[in-house]
Amino acid sequence: MLPVHLDRTRAEPLPAQLAATVRRLVTDGTLTTGDRLPSSRALAADLGVARAVVEQAYDQLLAEAWVETRRGSGTFVASGEALPAPAPPPRPAARGPQHIRLDAGTPWIDPRHVAGWRRAWREVSATRPPRGYPDPRGLAELRDALAERLARTRGLTVEPDEVLVTAGSTDGLRQLLGALGPGGVLVEDPGYRAAVETVRAAGRAVVDHPALAPVTGLAGCAAAYVTPAHQHPLGRVMPAADRLALLAAARSAGAVVVEDDYDSEFRYDVAPVPALAALDQSRVAYLGTASKSVSPSLRLGWLVAPPEFHELLVRRRTITHDTPPWPAQRALLTLLRDGWADKVVRTARRVYADRAPRVAAAMAPHAELAGPLAGMYSTWLTDPASATAARAAARAAGFDLPLLADYCRTARRTGVVLGFGGVTDAELDRALSAITGGLAGTPARSPAGVPAGPSDQ
Known part of the structure; x- marks a missing residue:
């Protein structure tokens, strides 16, 4: 008899269950073309169901061409010509070569520090x-540690x-945008692409502003998103006069300045530049x-909002439970409390301080440095053809090199953004x-096993 089990507790009718089982037996090869099925009377007796249940199932399979009848002989699995072709098994899409990303956001985490990570x-x-x-x-203890830091x-x-713990800086930006009044958001151009997409996803207009020009007016804007400590991706520190002008414009327009302080701990030429928020927490x-200091995959960040928005954000988070997972918060608390994060920052700062001049020495004969050497990447200005050629050569060697043009919207700047945090020294060379x-x-020349690929600008 057929290996069939019918479940009377299921909502699916018994004839449909039986027909589905026969289909499965055919597709998995248990039943093959020409195999004779039990008679409806015999199978009904074996399953303990009415004969009509089996007859209905056989009729359905006959209509679908899974089976065929032969006069005086019974019911058989259909011949290959009549049998419906089984759906081809799903196959994963073919993967191209996996390139090492030379992006601006992947940090160097010294493998010697793995014990602290595991302990956390x-x-x-x-x-x-x-x-x-x-x-x-x-987590209250984590907010204590973050305030101290x-x-x-x-x-x-x-x-x-x-302090509000977030699932990264873009999550903090998203939550803040939901609390602001109407208006667009001024964003530096070129600027951080994830911030641009976050603003658009919030249904707000992105107001392009030249990245190195002072902001003197914010009429019609609810906020201005800036990276003053290390402009992303041109690398400049916002001058003091421009900081004061930006704050004045925000006060005049009743707008909020959103300061993304993404890598300020990694200055190695001078001491870290103080946060813009230290000048006016009511506007910033x-x-x-x-x-950058622990791991991108941890997906944690923090937001200090102006007082007028803080309680609204807390109320909304209370209702929506829009907070990062507790295990990640608890792990970060241990990493901060035990000094692991400080150790990682110090080690990475030394690595970046060594690599940045090496990058500059190699690139300077061919391109113009866009800003001071700091952090885990540097941006180099070139003509469009040279930028495209550099990216193509990088891809041929197994690396993904971002183009400066990818960070631009209305700006017309070209070059490459060369990240050196997420690679080994040998890979950087x-x-x-x-x-x-x-x-x-x-x-x-392409190394073995990594075929050259065209530029995907």
Whole structure:
């Protein structure tokens, strides 16, 4: 008899269950073309159901051409010509070569520090999670640690209750945009692409503003999004006069300045530049992230909003439970408390301080440095053809090199944005050889197993 089980507790009718089982037996090869099925009387007796159940199932399979009848002989699995062709098994899309990204946001995390990372997650597993939904502001002990860190490293004095833990800087921006009044958002051009998409997703107009020009007016804008400590991606520090002009414009228009302080800890030429929010916390919303100092995959950040928006944000988070997962928050608390994050920052700062001059020495003969050397990337200005050639040469060598044009909307700047945080020293040397070869007009040779690919500008 057929290996069939009918479940009377299911909503699906018994004839439909039987027909589905026969189809499966055919497609998995248990039943093959020409196999004779049990008679309706015999199968009904074996299954303990009315004969009509089997007859209905057979009729359905006959109509679908899964089976055929032979006069006086019974019911058989249909011949190959009549049998419906089984759907081809789904196959994953073919993957192209996996390129190493030379992006501006992947940090260097020294593998020697892995023990601290593991210890943090062991503590998570041994700690009892909060009862019910967590505090909408974020884990209280983590906010204590973040407030201390902001005062120590950024000159920003805040109370722990003023800190909101977020799922990264773009999450903090998204939540803040939902609390602001009507109006567009001024965004530096070229600028951070994720911020642009976040503003658009919030249904607000993006107001392009030349990245290096002072902001003197914000009429019609609810906010201005800026990266004053290290303009993304041109690298300039916003001058003091421009900071004061921006704050004056925000006060005049009743707008909020959103300061994304994404990598200020990684200055190695001078001391870190103080946060813009330290000048006027009533007008500036401060966004920080653990992506550069801990790990991008942790997806944690923090927001210090102006007082007039703070309570509204907390109320909304209380209702929506729009807070990061508790285990990630608890792990970050351990990494901050044990000094692991400070150690990672110090190590990475030394690595970047060593790599930045090497990048500059290789690139300077072929391109113009857009801003001071700081952080984990540098931006180089070239003509469009040279930028495209550099990217193509990088791809041929197994690297993905961003173009400056990709960060522009109405701006007309061209060049490359060369990140050197997420690679080893050997990989950086290979990448620089390929890129400078492309800039010089010398084709880079592709390593074995990584075919050359065209530019995808």
